[in-house]
Amino acid sequence: MLKRVHFPTSALPYLLVAPQILITLVFFIWPASQAMYQSFLIEDAFGLGTEFVWFENFQILATDNHYLASFQRTAVFSLLVAALSMGFALILAGFAQRVVRGAMFYRTLLIWPYAVAPVLAGALWVFMFNPTLGIFPYFLEFAGITWNHYLSGNQAMALVILAAAWKQVAYNFLFYLAAMQSIPNSVIEAAAIDGAGPARRFWTIIFPLISPTTFFLLVINMVYAFFETFGIIHAVTQGGPGTSTTILVYKVFNDGFVGLDLGGSAAQSVVLMVLVIAMTVVQFRFVERKVAY
Amino acid sequence: MVEHRPLTAFLTHLVLILGVFAIALPVWITFVASTHDELRMNQAPLPLWPGEYFLANMKQTLFGSGLSGTEQAPVWLMLLNSLAMALMISTGKIAISLLSAFAIVYFKFPFRMGFFWMIFITLMLPVEVRILPTFEVVANLGMLNSYWGLSIPLIASATATFMFRQVFLTVPDELLESARIDGAGPLRFFFDILLPLSRTNIAALFVILFIFGWNQYLWPLLITTDTSMTTIVMSIKQMLEAAEQSPQWNIIMTTALLAMIPPVFVVIAMQKLFVQGLTETDK
Numbered sequence: 001m002l003k004r005v006h007f008p009t010s011a012l013p014y015l016l017v018a019p020q021i022l023i024t025l026v027f028f029i030w031p032a033s034q035a036m037y038q039s040f041l042i043e044d045a046f047g048l049g050t051e052f053v054w055f056e057n058f059q060i061l062a063t064d065n066h067y068l069a070s071f072q073r074t075a076v077f078s079l080l081v082a083a084l085s086m087g088f089a090l091i092l093a094g095f096a097q098r099v100v101r102g103a104m105f106y107r108t109l110l111i112w113p114y115a116v117a118p119v120l121a122g123a124l125w126v127f128m129f130n131p132t133l134g135i136f137p138y139f140l141e142f143a144g145i146t147w148n149h150y151l152s153g154n155q156a157m158a159l160v161i162l163a164a165a166w167k168q169v170a171y172n173f174l175f176y177l178a179a180m181q182s183i184p185n186s187v188i189e190a191a192a193i194d195g196a197g198p199a200r201r202f203w204t205i206i207f208p209l210i211s212p213t214t215f216f217l218l219v220i221n222m223v224y225a226f227f228e229t230f231g232i233i234h235a236v237t238q239g240g241p242g243t244s245t246t247i248l249v250y251k252v253f254n255d256g257f258v259g260l261d262l263g264g265s266a267a268q269s270v271v272l273m274v275l276v277i278a279m280t281v282v283q284f285r286f287v288e289r290k291v292a293y
Numbered sequence: 294m295v296e297h298r299p300l301t302a303f304l305t306h307l308v309l310i311l312g313v314f315a316i317a318l319p320v321w322i323t324f325v326a327s328t329h330d331e332l333r334m335n336q337a338p339l340p341l342w343p344g345e346y347f348l349a350n351m352k353q354t355l356f357g358s359g360l361s362g363t364e365q366a367p368v369w370l371m372l373l374n375s376l377a378m379a380l381m382i383s384t385g386k387i388a389i390s391l392l393s394a395f396a397i398v399y400f401k402f403p404f405r406m407g408f409f410w411m412i413f414i415t416l417m418l419p420v421e422v423r424i425l426p427t428f429e430v431v432a433n434l435g436m437l438n439s440y441w442g443l444s445i446p447l448i449a450s451a452t453a454t455f456m457f458r459q460v461f462l463t464v465p466d467e468l469l470e471s472a473r474i475d476g477a478g479p480l481r482f483f484f485d486i487l488l489p490l491s492r493t494n495i496a497a498l499f500v501i502l503f504i505f506g507w508n509q510y511l512w513p514l515l516i517t518t519d520t521s522m523t524t525i526v527m528s529i530k531q532m533l534e535a536a537e538q539s540p541q542w543n544i545i546m547t548t549a550l551l552a553m554i555p556p557v558f559v560v561i562a563m564q565k566l567f568v569q570g571l572t573e574t575d576k
Binding site for chain 1: 301305306308309312313316317318319320322323326334335337338339341388389390392393395396397398399400401402403405408411412414415416417418419421422423424425426427429430431445446448449454461462466469479480504507508510511515526527529530533540542545546549552553556557559560561564567568571572
C-alpha cells in the first residue's frame with residue numbers, strides 16, 4: 001500500500017486528496033445517504049408532509065407485482081444480452097486466434113462498436129427495425145413475420161437485447177482474444193500431435209483454459225446490462241409497450257422523474273446500490289483468485 | 294495455426310469476414326441513410342447502397358436549422374458541447390486521480406486509509422442509482438445548464454485512482470531516495486519523475502475516459518434544459534421523437550454518424566492505447 005520510503009507528514013497530502021474527496025463527499029456520499037434517508041420516508045399525496053416509515057417502502061416494493069416483474073425482466077434481459085454477445089464474441093475470437101497474420105487487422109474491424117454510445121446503438125437498431133420503413137421488417141415480411149415493436153412486447157424486448165448485445169461484442173471479443181493468445185502454443189501443438197482437430201482442441205483445451213475470462217466477462221456483462229443500457233431502452237422503447245422493457249434502472253428513472261414517487265424511487269435506488277456492491281465484491285474476489293492462479 | 298489446410302483457413306477467414314460485416318451492418322445502413330435525400334428515405338424498401346447527397350446532408354445537418362418542427366441548437370454547437378464535456382471529464386478525472394494516488398502512495402498521514410476507502414466507495418455508486426439526490430445537489434449548487442454541472446459530478450474516479458496507485462507502486466524506491474538526496478521536494482518529484490514515468494498510462498486512460506465522457510447520456514439529459522447546452526449524443530433521442538411527425542431520416546442519421554465518429558476514430562487511431570487502457574482499468 002505505502003512506499004517503504006515516503007515523504008514526512010505535512011499539510012500537503014491533505015491538499016492533494018482534497019479535490020477528489022470533496023467531489024466524492026458532495027456528489028457521491030451525500031446523495032447516496034440522501035437516497036437512503038428518503039427510502040425511509042413516505043410523502044403524502046399532496047406533497048405537503050412526509051412521514052418516517054422505516055422499511056415500509058421496501059415492504060411495498062417486495063409486494064409490488066410491477067417491481068417484481070421488472071426484477072425478473074431485468075434478469076432475463078441481462079442474461080440474454082450476456083449470452084448473446086459473449087457467444088458471438090467467443091466464436092469470432094476462436095476463429096481470429098487461428099489466424100497467424102491478420103488477427104490484429106480483424107481486431108481493429110471488430111472492436112470499434114465499443115465507442116458507440118448506448119443511445120446511438122439504440123437509434124441505429126430502431127431505424128433498421130422501423131415498422132414502416134426499416135430494412136429488417138421489409139425482409140421479415142417475406143418470411144411471413146409482421147414486425148412492430150411498438151405493439152409487441154416480445155419483439156420490443158428482442159430489439160433492445162440485440163442492440164445491447166451488438167455494442168458489447170467488441171469488449172468481449174477483445175478479452176477473449178487476449179485470453180486465447182496467452183495460451184502457450186506448445187499445449188495446442190501437443191493436442192494436434194495427439195490427433196485432435198481444431199474443433200476438438202477448442203472445446204477440450206482452449207475453452208476450459210479461458211474459463212476465468214468467461215466468468216469475468218459474465219460479471220462485467222451483467223453489470224453492463226443492468227446499468228449501462230438505460231440509453232438503449234430510452235431511445236428504442238421508453239420501457240414500453242406497456243412495461244414490457246422496463247428494466248430496474250429505467251424504473252428508478254421513471255418513478256422518480258416522471259412519476260415523482262420519491263420514497264419509492266429512493267428505495268429502488270438503495271436496492272440497486274446493494275446489487276452493484278454485490279457484483280463488485282464478486283468481481284474483486286474473482287480477480288484476487290486470478291492473480292494467485 | 295497448427296496445421297495447414299487450405300479449406301479450414303478459408304473457412305476461418307469466411308467466418309471472420311461475415312462477423313465483421315454483421316457488426317458493421319448497422320453503421321453501414323446509417324451511412325447509406327446519410328447519403329440520400331429526404332424523399333428517398335421515406336420510400337420502403339430503403340436503399341442499401343449510398344446515394345449522392347452526403348455532402349448536402351452534412352452541410353444541412355451541421356449548419357442548417359436542424360430538423361423542421363424542432364427547437365434544437367445547431368449541430369456544430371452540440372459537437373462543441375460534447376467535446377468540452379468529454380475533455381473536462383477526462384482531464385478532470387486524470388488530474389484529481391493522479392494527485393490523490395500520489396498522496397496515498399507517497400505520504401503517511403492520519404486518515405490515509407479512510408480517504409482510500411471513501412474513494413473506493415464511488416466505484417459502487419454509478420450515477421444511474423443515485424440520480425435523483427445527485428440532481429438535487431447540482432440544482433442547489435446552481436450548476437444546471439453549465440459545463441461544470443455536466444462534468445464535475447462525474448469526475449470522481451475510483452478506477453483511475455487505483456490504476457495510478459498501481460503504477461506508482463511499481464516505481465522503484467531508489468528513485469525517490471536519489472531524488473531526495475538531490476534535494477527534490479514532493480512536488481518536484483511528482484512533476485519531474487512520476488508524471489513522465491506514467492505518461493503512457495495517462496494516455497491510455499485518457500482514451501477510455503474520453504469515450505466515457507463523450508458518450509454520457511442520462512446525466513446531460515437531466516441537467517440541461519437550455520438548448521444551447523445540449524450534447525450531440527442526447528440530441529439523437531429528441532430527433533427520434535421528432536421523427537414521428539417529420540421523418541427526416543437522412544438528417545437524423547447524419548447526426549448519428551457525426552455523434553459516433555469522434556469516439557470511434559479515437560479507438561481506431563489509438564488502438565494500442567485503447568486496449569491497454571481497457572485492460573488496465575478493469576482490473
